[in-house]
Amino acid sequence: MSTDSGRGPARWVALALAGLVMALSVTLVVAAATATGRGGSAVATERIDTTSGGVPIAVAGSFGTAAAAGDPLDPFTSSADGDRVVSAVLADLSDYWTATIDAAGGTALRSPTGGFVSMDSAAPAGSSGSSGGGALCIADPAQIAGNAFYCPAQDGIVFDSAALVPVLLGSYGSGGLAASFAHEFGHAVQAQVGPTPADRRADPDRYPALLIEAQADCAAGAFLAAASAGTTARVHLPVASLTRAVAPLLDFRDRATVAPGDPTAHGLALDRLNSVLHGFRAGGLACWAMTTADLSPTLGRAGVLTDPPVTPRYGTTAAALDAAAASVSAFAGTPPAAPDPTDVERAVTIGQFAAGAAVARATGRAAADDDVAAACFTGAWTASVFGSAPAGSLGSWAGDADEALDLVRSRPGASFAELAAYADGFHGGRAACS
Incomplete structure (x- = not known):
């Protein structure tokens, strides 16, 4: 892959800041992304149509x-190409929210007054192509490396064209890019329909950051529902692409050590999935009605160790599987099923609770002969031990619920319905799996 002269090393440093691994030799064609990201391969009909125009x-x-x-657009080698893709996504988001709010008889949605700004985080200050400074709430381009922000004071969205847009498209596809910008656009809508920044300042206990971010994740879910239903003009997202589309929201989770009251809290992966599902199922207007009573976060959950030791709980994976077999058998009331060896192999890179989840999934699959039901059973078993298990056993670490979710979504071909079923099982128990 080519880069502009003298810029290669700096650009790949910026890409590394995003914390993702990509095949750097790939030239991305927006019309039909072929990269494989978390949650599976791209679907041929997944694309973003840039011919219909976009926002400035x-x-x-x-x-x-x-x-x-x-020629095909290549956001890896040109920020202008990436900007065209983002512009199309933002136009669909504007159309979706304008129609949604208009249908409800609300105040007409206006475009963010601060607009949308593309920033090259890898450009040295003062170099050609660099503004030498920032924009909106970003004073130094390095501050936005691998990210995008809605800036409340300036009412605008700024994003990194160097280490965000190419990474999202290369690792998560068109759907992942759409979901990420749907979250940020959700904040822009939130600032108009409430809770507004003024609402938050007046009553911070009622509107903590965790709720504000949950509402934005919910907004992303509502937009993904519209896109996967075929009602968006530019973002074309088949249902089979939804698992990969939500992956960046789940991957960019909080560390388990973050307190739920932290001003930067977004939630753990399961927390973010729950919010996405709320919007996906209930629609965009339901997002702004969410309150802290609607949240039951795993972030900060009592009874779990938030900063576990470096050494694993069990000396071997086999010992973790034995512990899981006993726990799953007691939960199911039946002998546990042998886990899929490939699930166990994947669990090695995720964690020992993921290995336990492989046992739970196999047991649920044996009982129902259905992948969705198996994911639901896995969620229900996870909830049965999470926060109530003895210290040092499965379910006693803060990241355990996310490990099980990661195991479910790491399976080749894992569907969005399986992710949803895992969340439903976790919150509703085995009754939710009927």
């Missing part, structure tokens, strides 16, 4: 040369 995007630093007319 201001540029605070750029790199590369835009694709010539008729």
Whole structure:
């Protein structure tokens, strides 16, 4: 893959900041992404149509040369190409929320007054193509490396064209890019319909950051529902792509050591999935009605160790599987099933609770002969031990519920319905699996 002269090392440093591994030799074609990300491979019909136009995007630093007319866009080598893709997504988001709020008889949605700004986080200050400064709430481009922000004071969205847009498209596909920007656009809508920044300042206990971020995740879920139903003009997202689409929201989770009252709290992966599901199922307007009473976060859950020791709980994976077999058998009231060896192999890179989840999944699958029911059973078993298990056993570490979710979604071909079933089982128990 080519980069503009003299910029390669700096650009890959910026990409590394996003914490993701990509095949750097891939040239991305937006119309039909082929990269494989978490949650499976791209689907041929997953695409973002840039021919229908988009919203205006201001540029605070750029790199590369835009694709010539008729050539495929390549956000890896040109920020202008990535900006066109983001512009199309933001246009669909604007259309979706305008129609949603209008249908409810609410105040007409206006475009964010601060607009949308593309920033090259890898550009050295003062270099050609660099603004030499920031934009909106970002003073230094390095502050936004691998990220995007809604800036409340300036009412605008700024994003990194160097280490966010290419990474999202390369690792998560068009759906992952759409979901990530749907979260940020959700904040822009939130600032108009409430809770507004003024609401938060007046009553911070009622509107903690965890709720504000949950509402934005909910907004992303509502938009994904519209896109997967085929009602968005530019974002084309088949249902089979939803698992990968939500993956960046789940991957960019809080550390388990973050307190639920932290001003930067977003939630653990399961928490974020729950909020996405709320919007996906109930629609966009339900997001702004969410309160702290609607949250039951695993972040900060009592009874779990938030900062576990470096050494694993069990000396071997086999010992963790034995412990899981006993726990799952007691929960199911039947002998446990042997886990899929490939699940156990994947669990090694996730954690010992994931190995336990492999036993639970196999047991649920043996009982119901259905992958969705198996995921639900896994969630129900996880909830039965999470926060109530003796110290040092499965269920006693704060990341355990996320490990089980990661095991479910790491399986090739894992469906969005399986992710949803895991969450339903966790919160509703085995009754939710009927």
